[in-house]
Amino acid sequence: MRKWGGSGASLAAAVTYSNWVFAGAVLVWLFNSLASVIRGTGNMAVPAKVTVLGVMALLPLSPLLIFGWGPVPALGIAGGAVALLLYYLLGTLALAVYLWSDRSLLKPSLKNLKLRWPLFRDILRIGLIGAISTVATNLSIGIATALAGGFGPAAIAGYGTASRLEYLLVPLVFGLGAPLVAMVGTCMGAGQRERALRASWIGAAMAFGLAEAIGLTAAAFPHAWLSLFGSDPAMLETGSLYLRAVGPLYGFFGVGLVLYFASQGAGRLLWPVVGNIVRLAVAAIGGWLAIRWGGGLAQVFMAQGAAMVLYGVVIAAAIAGGAWFGRVGWPCRTTALLRRIQPG
Numbered sequence: 001m002r003k004w005g006g007s008g009a010s011l012a013a014a015v016t017y018s019n020w021v022f023a024g025a026v027l028v029w030l031f032n033s034l035a036s037v038i039r040g041t042g043n044m045a046v047p048a049k050v051t052v053l054g055v056m057a058l059l060p061l062s063p064l065l066i067f068g069w070g071p072v073p074a075l076g077i078a079g080g081a082v083a084l085l086l087y088y089l090l091g092t093l094a095l096a097v098y099l100w101s102d103r104s105l106l107k108p109s110l111k112n113l114k115l116r117w118p119l120f121r122d123i124l125r126i127g128l129i130g131a132i133s134t135v136a137t138n139l140s141i142g143i144a145t146a147l148a149g150g151f152g153p154a155a156i157a158g159y160g161t162a163s164r165l166e167y168l169l170v171p172l173v174f175g176l177g178a179p180l181v182a183m184v185g186t187c188m189g190a191g192q193r194e195r196a197l198r199a200s201w202i203g204a205a206m207a208f209g210l211a212e213a214i215g216l217t218a219a220a221f222p223h224a225w226l227s228l229f230g231s232d233p234a235m236l237e238t239g240s241l242y243l244r245a246v247g248p249l250y251g252f253f254g255v256g257l258v259l260y261f262a263s264q265g266a267g268r269l270l271w272p273v274v275g276n277i278v279r280l281a282v283a284a285i286g287g288w289l290a291i292r293w294g295g296g297l298a299q300v301f302m303a304q305g306a307a308m309v310l311y312g313v314v315i316a317a318a319i320a321g322g323a324w325f326g327r328v329g330w331p332c333r334t335t336a337l338l339r340r341i342q343p344g
Contacts, residue, residue, distance in 0.1 A: 013077045020081030027088035034095035039178055041105045048175065050094045055171075058087045129269040133260060136276035140283045140307065141166070147287040147300050148238070155297060158238025161229045165218055165243070166253065172214075173207050173254050177261025184265030193325065200262040204316065207254035215250025218243045238297060245301035252312030259315045263324070271318035275311045282307035 035047035062083040068074030075082060098104055141163055148159040180203045187196035218225055222240035230236075256279075260272040286303030290296075 017077050017081045020078050021084065024081075024085040024088070027085055027092055031088045031092045031095065034092060034099060037106065037108075038095060038099060038104070039182065042182065043105070044179055046098050047095065047178075050091050051171065054087045054091045057090075058083055061086065126264060126267065126269060129273055130260075130264065132273050133269070133276040136273070136280045140276075140280045140304075143280070143284045144287060144300070144304050147291065148297065150291065151238075151297055152234075154232060154234030155238045157230070157232065158226070158235040158240075159242055159297075159301075161226055161235060162218075162222070162239035162242040164229075165214070165225060165247075166250070169211050169214065169250060169253060170257065172210060173257045174261070176203050176207050176210075177258045180258065180262045181265040184262045185267075186265075188266050188324075196262075196266065197319075197324075200259060200319065203258050203262060204255045207258035208251040211254030212248075212251030215243075215247035217247075218250075219247035222247075241297055242301045242304075245298060246305040246308065249305045249308050252309045254312075256308075256312035256315045259312075259319060263315075263319070266324045268324045271323045272315050274318070275314040278314050279307040279311035282310055 035050070038047050062080050064072055065075050065079030065083045066077070067079075099106065099108060144163070145156060145159060148155045180200060183199045184196045187193070187199065222243040223236060225243070226236050226239040256272070256275055260269075260275075263269050263272050283304050286306060287300045290299035290303055
């Protein structure tokens with residue numbers, strides 16, 4: 001942990017929080033697994049309702065457990081982690097109750113359960129590749145945290161607070177991406193490839209607009225977000241610097257993320273992984289070079305912004321070039337491929 005720039009009280013708080021969260025990480029897996037199963041039956045409403053209600057409960061629960069009130073003791077930073085785990089625990093129970101109820105189309109049963117390699121293979125063929133993208137995304141943020149850590153604890157606090165807004169974009173874009181998994185998969189399975197692409201581009205446009213609007217607002221009024229977490233001048237300065245450099249580029253993050261979900265439905269995750277690796281490389285190497293060449297936090301954050309742009313552009317360009325149907329080629333390879341492989 002110390003190598004990532006943390007020390008003293010900030011290091012102790014990070015270790016405390018991470019110990020609690022990692023101890024209950026299985027709840028995160030169960031929650032998302034059950035939600036995915038229910039979405040696979042075509043029901044997007046139940047997972048969405050559970051998530052929204054859970055977040056609404058999490059907002060007052062977090063400060064309650066952190067600062068305490070009345071008979072509830074103040075748990076400090078551990079309270080934030082406990083609140084998060086309670087959200088996933090209650091959400092998991094709610095999803096499980098629905099899945100085993102009469103309202104669910106799917107009736108899971110442990111009777112005659114057999115572990116079959118073909119099923120594992122189908123799941124892992126997409127899941128393992130998708131995990132690479134998730135790891136690369138979090139590594140990008142982790143490396144940026146380490147680079148910011150070289151400028152002191154206040155810089156870590158400012159960057160960490162500002163970058164949380166990027167994490168909050170994930171569930172928002174997920175609301176668009178999760179239906180695209182089913183829509184693209186259904187269209188591809190039915191041979192309606194043009195319709196799959198059309199749905200994907202519409203989703204990408206919506207994700208770009210949503211993420212870009214949030215990013216531009218954050219860049220214009222950074223203190224409106226940062227002041228929710230603290231008032232330290234150094235933290236506010238660093239966080240504002242990040243949001244002004246990277247916020248206006250959030251739209252590219254939204255495009256890349258929603259097309260990642262669409263690619264899951266198409267069963268073609270190579271280029272989303274490539275896009276994430278490109279983002280990781282540019283963020284890490286660009287940030288390191290910025291510091292090595294005497295640059296400051298502004299240059300480090302500019303490298304993060306460039307990495308985010310390349311993430312979205314690489315994935316979108318590959319899909320437009322026909323990555324779902326063969327080798328990527330330009331110009332207009334997608335149209336030519338669709339004409340050749342469209343059934344009938």
